[in-house]
Amino acid sequence: MNERPVIVAVDDDVRAREQLRIELERRYERDYDIIVEGSPVAALSAVEVAHARGQPVAVVLASQWMAELDGTEVLSRVRGLSPRTKRGLLIALADWGQSSTAEAIQRAIAVGCIDHFMSKPRTSPDEDFHRILSSFLQEWTTTELLPPRQSSLFANRIGRGEDDAFDVVIVGAGPAGLAAAVYGSSEGLDILVVERDTIGGQAGSSSMIRNYLGFPRGVSGAELAQQAYEQAWAFGARFLVGTEVTSMEWGYDLHLLRTDDGRELTARAVVLANGVTYRRLEIPSLERFDGIGVFYGASPAEAKQFEDRRVYLIGAGNSAGQAALHFAKWARHVTIVVRGDSLEASMSTYLIDAIDAAANVDVLLRSRVLDGSGDVQLTSLRIVDDADGTERDVDADGLFVMIGASPHTSWLPTEIARDAHGFVVAGAELTHDQLLDNWLLPRSPKAFETSVPGVFAVGDVRSRSMKRVASSVGEGSGAIKAIHAFLETQAKFAALRRSPAP
Numbered sequence: 001m002n003e004r005p006v007i008v009a010v011d012d013d014v015r016a017r018e019q020l021r022i023e024l025e026r027r028y029e030r031d032y033d034i035i036v037e038g039s040p041v042a043a044l045s046a047v048e049v050a051h052a053r054g055q056p057v058a059v060v061l062a063s064q065w066m067a068e069l070d071g072t073e074v075l076s077r078v079r080g081l082s083p084r085t086k087r088g089l090l091i092a093l094a095d096w097g098q099s100s101t102a103e104a105i106q107r108a109i110a111v112g113c114i115d116h117f118m119s120k121p122r123t124s125p126d127e128d129f130h131r132i133l134s135s136f137l138q139e140w141t142t143t144e145l146l147p148p149r150q151s152s153l154f155a156n157r158i159g160r161g162e163d164d165a166f167d168v169v170i171v172g173a174g175p176a177g178l179a180a181a182v183y184g185s186s187e188g189l190d191i192l193v194v195e196r197d198t199i200g201g202q203a204g205s206s207s208m209i210r211n212y213l214g215f216p217r218g219v220s221g222a223e224l225a226q227q228a229y230e231q232a233w234a235f236g237a238r239f240l241v242g243t244e245v246t247s248m249e250w251g252y253d254l255h256l257l258r259t260d261d262g263r264e265l266t267a268r269a270v271v272l273a274n275g276v277t278y279r280r281l282e283i284p285s286l287e288r289f290d291g292i293g294v295f296y297g298a299s300p301a302e303a304k305q306f307e308d309r310r311v312y313l314i315g316a317g318n319s320a321g322q323a324a325l326h327f328a329k330w331a332r333h334v335t336i337v338v339r340g341d342s343l344e345a346s347m348s349t350y351l352i353d354a355i356d357a358a359a360n361v362d363v364l365l366r367s368r369v370l371d372g373s374g375d376v377q378l379t380s381l382r383i384v385d386d387a388d389g390t391e392r393d394v395d396a397d398g399l400f401v402m403i404g405a406s407p408h409t410s411w412l413p414t415e416i417a418r419d420a421h422g423f424v425v426a427g428a429e430l431t432h433d434q435l436l437d438n439w440l441l442p443r444s445p446k447a448f449e450t451s452v453p454g455v456f457a458v459g460d461v462r463s464r465s466m467k468r469v470a471s472s473v474g475e476g477s478g479a480i481k482a483i484h485a486f487l488e489t490q491a492k493f494a495a496l497r498r499s500p501a502p
């Protein structure tokens with residue numbers, strides 16, 4: 001058994017292939033077996049042989065335009081042979097401006113065929129090429145060969161009874177909570193983050209976030225969360241992971257939070273960043289396509305990647321209707337699957353009218369998705385018509401599930417206002433009636449502040465939030481500014497209370 005990892009590359013252009021070989025062998029041959037092929041079939045065979053020998057395949061690089069198979073097809077097959085291998089699509093300089101190249105990249109991203117795209121090496125050394133390839137290898141090494149980096153940092157966990165009083169307790173370590181932890185700890189606040197599951201929240205499970213500012217080739221949710229975690233930790237934030245906050249008692253000076261392991265934590269301010277759980281279909285056959293053909297929620301950024309493809313959406317609310325119309329601008333055909341008898345009960349009339357008028361949008365009433373299939377990506381769905389029980393298989397390139405989300409707010413005190421769906425109402429969204437009983441301060445709530453002074457809600461748990469990674473990061477950092485103002489005001493009131501009467 002040979003455990004030395006392998007880098008496989010394929011290009012049927014002789015000169016480009018030789019340049020690729022030079023760059024790979026000079027920089028990586030000491031630590032990796034380098035295989036450079038001129039045939040896509042030979043490259044796929046090399047991946048299979050490596051597996052048979054017990055060699056892990058770290059990276060496969062494939063030129064997009066080749067006579068035998070194009071690069072996206074090669075990398076799609078690699079995903080089936082070796083799912084954890086990093087896959088890079090090589091683009092020649094002359095092909096960057098071609099619409100066919102852009103379309104190939106977008107479609108490959110949409111269905112999860114590739115991890116990144118990159119230029120073929122043009123000089124020696126080509127440091128831009130090596131920068132991207134090194135990031136591939138770093139990501140692959142982190143997941144395949146090294147223990148989780150978090151384990152070495154959790155020595156900073158607080159012990160029972162040790163330092164149970166903080167300036168700010170942040171409940172939840174998704175993007176919003178991590179942003180609050182980074183900005184708060186960097187500005188001198190004593191921060192504790194309590195996370196019941198794992199660092200990163202919903203975003204941490206995303207295989208690739210493509211539209212986050214500053215990452216043109218995308219970044220995995222786990223990597224983004226890990227870097228934010230380390231950043232917050234380096235500034236002094238402390239973490240309790242695998243611990244759940246079960247109740248809270250609020251006060252004008254201090255808030256008391258109790259956890260499932262018996263801790264009692266006090267904080268001058270609290271940030272609720274504990275997110276939501278998206279309702280899932282619970283169909284086992286679709287789970288393997290999560291993030292690479294099956295998506296929970298719908299992002300406008302995904303639409304262009306489904307140009308001329310077949311998209312299905314499950315949901316009957318306004319968000320599903322808006323998403324369907326947006327996808328219809330690009331997709332060949334969009335189908336909305338609805339369990340009920342009509343859309344009128346849950347969707348606005350203007351959206352229903354627009355859907356009726358759209359030539360490439362259909363609505364399937366009294367219908368459900370039962371199953372899905374595909375080799376390395378989603379290619380078909382099985383749908384049942386509940387009216388007569390008939391089932392049929394349909395071609396599908398993408399499935400977007402928009403059946404709602406449940407916020408984690410049942411443990412909060414009743415004084416913290418929530419909307420009809422359980423999301424926390426904050427800031428300008430608070431009504432006079434929601435503030436009447438709890439709000440005794442001579443000011444309005446600050447940005448992201450709830451109906452209880454000093455308790456803030458950010459990210460997906462907040463009512464009417466955007467449900468996007470970037471907006472959650474902005475809210476988390478923005479809450480810290482509001483907390484500084486709150487703590488300053490709190491200190492002034494405390495000083496006035498201590499002052500003797502004239």
